[in-house]
């Protein structure tokens with residue numbers, strides 16, 4: 001069945017090859033546009049069959065008139081931690097009165113998550129994915145990392161795999177609560193992550209990630225992070241890295257060295273880090289997570305500096321109970337424009353096409369014939385309203 005969607009005041013395709021589109025700002029814009037979406041099977045994913053000006057739209061079996069709204073690719077949230085129990089709103093409140101974040105609060109989420117049974121975690125997870133979808137996010141990457149035992153990490157990955165294909169093993173999130181600071185205790189945990197835990201995780205994950213942050217006593221240093229990522233790569237997983245969040249550090253260089261798809265946070269970067277990321281364009285994306293800086297009252301990463309250097313940039317939420325409990329990609333776009341020097345068009349690109357690159361996906365993050373009909377619609381005539389009207393729930397997934 002073919003469905004014609006009209007009444008699209010502005011279609012941001014993020015497709016740089018679309019004929020007749022306005023490519024000046026990188027969004028591949030069409031005005032007064034139409035789409036034809038084909039249903040391959042009943043009740044399952046649909047495919048984009050035609051894109052163009054409304055005046056040239058072909059006939060279809062069914063038509064939907066959006067009445068003058070903006071349509072864009074569904075947001076790709078390439079960094080989240082959605083499998084957890086408990087919340088840390090009190091920690092947030094304490095932080096707002098001056099308490100500093102150093103990664104230590106994760107321990108409380110670990111104990112709540114371990115204590116929750118599968119059905120409880122599943123219900124919490126599904127509600128969070130629904131919440132994202134209701135705000136226009138059509139793809140989400142989900143990490144483990146609150147289990148930190150073979151049993152609990154595997155359980156988290158299995159549950160994440162019920163709702164997304166983009167599942168990331170993050171046994172190297174933090175040292176488990178109760179681990180001593182001695183080199184022997186640290187290396188015993190790294191050995192576990194690289195050994196039995198990785199073995200159990202591999203069938204359930206596509207990615208391996210590590211929190212490489214020597215500035216936090218809870219996270220991993222350069223050698224530990226390299227060991228964990230190398231083991232994951234040897235097991236067939238693809239690497240991505242949490243790096244340079246709390247202070248300058250080795251995360252970016254390690255990500256580039258290992259050909260990681262993405263290095264996430266990138267808040268504190270040296271000139272050499274920016275150069276390395278520019279040289280790795282096409283391979284390693286810098287994923288910026290401004291909800292974290294917002295929620296931890298920290299300086300924002302300098303997106304302008306990265307874009308001007310030619311770095312591939314993505315935006316994602318890092319939605320997690322400790323450092324950013326927002327699932328709103330619209331908020332990330334608004335922050336990126338207000339605080340990080342991105343233009344609205346650059347921010348929308350980073351939240352769609354850029355984040356798709358960070359997941360090594362070329363089927364999503366743009367509106368193109370043959371691709372999935374993963375679309376977001378705005379209760380507004382232009383994408384400009386996303387940063388212009390922050391906090392207003394304009395975006396939702398277009399359900400066809």
Ligand SMILES: [Zn+2]
Pocket residue numbers: 079080081242318320
């Ligand atoms: Zn994260």
